[in-house]
Amino acid sequence: MKNYRYLILRRLTQITLMVLYIGANVWGWKMLRGNLSTSSILGTIPLSDPYAVIQIAVTGASLGMDILLGALIVTLFYGVIGGRAFCSWVCPINIITDTAAWLRRALKFSEVQKRFYMSRSLRYWILGLSLILSALMGVAAFELISPISMAHRGLIFGMGMGGGALVVIFLFDLLVHENGWCGYVCPLGATYSLIGKFSLIRVFHDAEKCTDCRSCITVCPEKEVLHMINRSSESVLMGECTNCGRCVDVCQEDALGFSIRSFTKQPKDEE
Amino acid sequence: MSTKTPNDRRRFLLSIARGIGLSAMGALVWSAYVGEVKAAPLVLRPPGALDEAEFIKNCIKCGLCVEACPYDTLILARPGDNLPIGTPFFTPRSVPCYMCTDIPCVPVCPSGALNEPSVSSYVKNKAVLDINKSRMGLAVVDESSCIAMWGIQCDACYRACPLLGEAITIETSKNERTGKHAFLKPVVHADVCTGCGMCEHACVTEIAAIHILPRALAMGKVGDHYIKGWDKADEKRLEGASIEVTKTKMSEKSALDSLNDEGGL
Numbered sequence: 001m002k003n004y005r006y007l008i009l010r011r012l013t014q015i016t017l018m019v020l021y022i023g024a025n026v027w028g029w030k031m032l033r034g035n036l037s038t039s040s041i042l043g044t045i046p047l048s049d050p051y052a053v054i055q056i057a058v059t060g061a062s063l064g065m066d067i068l069l070g071a072l073i074v075t076l077f078y079g080v081i082g083g084r085a086f087c088s089w090v091c092p093i094n095i096i097t098d099t100a101a102w103l104r105r106a107l108k109f110s111e112v113q114k115r116f117y118m119s120r121s122l123r124y125w126i127l128g129l130s131l132i133l134s135a136l137m138g139v140a141a142f143e144l145i146s147p148i149s150m151a152h153r154g155l156i157f158g159m160g161m162g163g164g165a166l167v168v169i170f171l172f173d174l175l176v177h178e179n180g181w182c183g184y185v186c187p188l189g190a191t192y193s194l195i196g197k198f199s200l201i202r203v204f205h206d207a208e209k210c211t212d213c214r215s216c217i218t219v220c221p222e223k224e225v226l227h228m229i230n231r232s233s234e235s236v237l238m239g240e241c242t243n244c245g246r247c248v249d250v251c252q253e254d255a256l257g258f259s260i261r262s263f264t265k266q267p268k269d270e271e
Numbered sequence: 272m273s274t275k276t277p278n279d280r281r282r283f284l285l286s287i288a289r290g291i292g293l294s295a296m297g298a299l300v301w302s303a304y305v306g307e308v309k310a311a312p313l314v315l316r317p318p319g320a321l322d323e324a325e326f327i328k329n330c331i332k333c334g335l336c337v338e339a340c341p342y343d344t345l346i347l348a349r350p351g352d353n354l355p356i357g358t359p360f361f362t363p364r365s366v367p368c369y370m371c372t373d374i375p376c377v378p379v380c381p382s383g384a385l386n387e388p389s390v391s392s393y394v395k396n397k398a399v400l401d402i403n404k405s406r407m408g409l410a411v412v413d414e415s416s417c418i419a420m421w422g423i424q425c426d427a428c429y430r431a432c433p434l435l436g437e438a439i440t441i442e443t444s445k446n447e448r449t450g451k452h453a454f455l456k457p458v459v460h461a462d463v464c465t466g467c468g469m470c471e472h473a474c475v476t477e478i479a480a481i482h483i484l485p486r487a488l489a490m491g492k493v494g495d496h497y498i499k500g501w502d503k504a505d506e507k508r509l510e511g512a513s514i515e516v517t518k519t520k521m522s523e524k525s526a527l528d529s530l531n532d533e534g535g536l
Contacts (some may be wrong), residue, residue: 023337024338025334025337028338033335033338034333034334034335034338034381035332035333035334037332037333037357038331038335038382039332039333040379040381042337046381048331049331049382052331053331054488056328056331056382057327059328060328061325061328061329061382061383062329062383063329063382063383063386064329064380064381064382064383065380065383065384067331067381068384070381125290125294125296128294129297129298132298133298133302133305134300135301137302137304137305137309138310138324138327139305139307139327139328139355140328140331141301141302141305143331143332143356143357144304144305144308144309144355144356144357145301145304145305145356149356149357150350150356150357153334153349153357154349154350155345156334157334157337157346157349158346158347158349159349160349160350160351160352161349161350161351162349162350162351164350171352188306188496190379214331223534239287243314249300266347
């Protein structure tokens with residue numbers, strides 16, 4: 001059970017949020033209305049997707065007070081506390097891509113397949129491109145194709161053909177590239193990587209306890225962030241870390257754990 | 272000066288160039304899709320919606336208006352509906368807008384895509400929601416399939432209209448074919464019709480003979496060249512009228528001079 005603590009917590013969070021949204025639409029619950037683009041807690045506190053709001057802003061639209069405030073609240077929450085936690089604790093696509101990655105490992109596809117090269121920075125290019133297109137076309141460009149929005153809207157308001165997009169992402173991650181969507185393509189994840197770069201909650205690695213079993217690197221969807229494993233005791237500081245806690249779950253030696261970011265430059269010198 | 276070797280610099284510049292090349296490729300496909308999908312001129316929006324171009328700029332696709340609608344009139348466009356995905360719309364033939372007086376769908380809009388002032392009236396300097404000010408579309412009658420136009424008695428649309436006797440009136444004329452009956456023709460008044468679609472929903476023909484079109488499609492625009500000289504309010508438009516003088520080869524000189532100069536006279 002200990003090996004799945006954070007995984008189970010994450011799934012519970014993701015599913016609870018979706019159930020609250022669906023309950024709001026179907027049975028009129030007041031707790032959390034709307035969807036992940038913009039919601040309203042108890043009809044008073046707004047929450048907005050900062051990336052969607054930026055896209056709307058660059059089209060030249062006059063932004064409503066609620067979405068500005070909502071985006072500010074969300075940005076502050078992830079920027080100060082959560083880091084890129086949206087991706088692993090909230091986003092429903094995460095369940096699909098985690099499943100694909102798990103299946104890919106179980107079936108040992110990566111050992112057989114020649115690596116299909118994609119750059120980790122592809123998502124930042126897509127992020128930039130989406131803003132340019134939004135400005136030129138006068139409509140939030142990524143929001144029109146976002147499979148993330150299709151997924152949560154689909155679950156809450158009816159899927160339509162959106163299920164196809166989810167199957168495509170699953171197959172892409174399973175057959176083309178490990179963690180392809182979340183780790184390379186998704187510009188929303190890229191936005192949260194930038195927002196969460198300086199957040200407080202960080203995974204800390206204690207190199208003294210590490211036995212170099214590499215289990216953490218095997219399960220990590222953003223392997224580059226764990227560059228310090230077995231080398232030095234320090235926090236995982238790269239913004240791409242989703243704080244999913246899988247590495248903490250699988251580590252048998254307690255060499256990894258959540259902690260508050262240390263503000264001294266080189267934590268390893270403190271010891 | 273720099274520790275970079277020329278090859279490092281080449282590699283860096285080339286990787287940027289590759290990124291730009293790939294982006295341009297992506298932009299080609301992406302923009303074509305976006306351009307197609309936002310060209311949906313027939314879509315009907317909730318009350319208080321901004322003009323279509325502004326509406327799809329502003330709408331954040333949260334569905335709060337859809338959840339607020341007590342009649343399930345509003346639907347968020349799903350993939351496959353061939354409309355801008357995630358934006359709210361309604362199909363009056365299935366479920367029209369029932370014109371709630373408290374307009375629950377509008378004040379919940381967080382982005383301003385549904386504009387509260389446009390559906391508010393001012394009573395003693397206080398803004399009060401007024402659904403009758405909404406302009407979701409305009410009812411248009413197809414005279415060839417409207418059975419009232421045939422002389423069969425039907426006033427379904429007239430009776431269904433929430434602004435009965437104002438948005439749709441009945442115009443009577445003699446049925447010359449029978450010589451003893453009357454035509455009861457429905458006439459829509461664009462200055463009152465809200466486009467709620469209750470007439471389209473009520474229409475008895477197989478495909479509705481009266482249907483709601485977006486106002487931008489259903490209506491023309493007179494422009495500044497014609498004014499109702501007998502209407503004080505319309506004459507006011509003269510004040511803001513634009514003056515545009517076009518000169519062609521023929522109209523360069525006055526008409527008289529132009530004739531006198533003909534043939535070197």
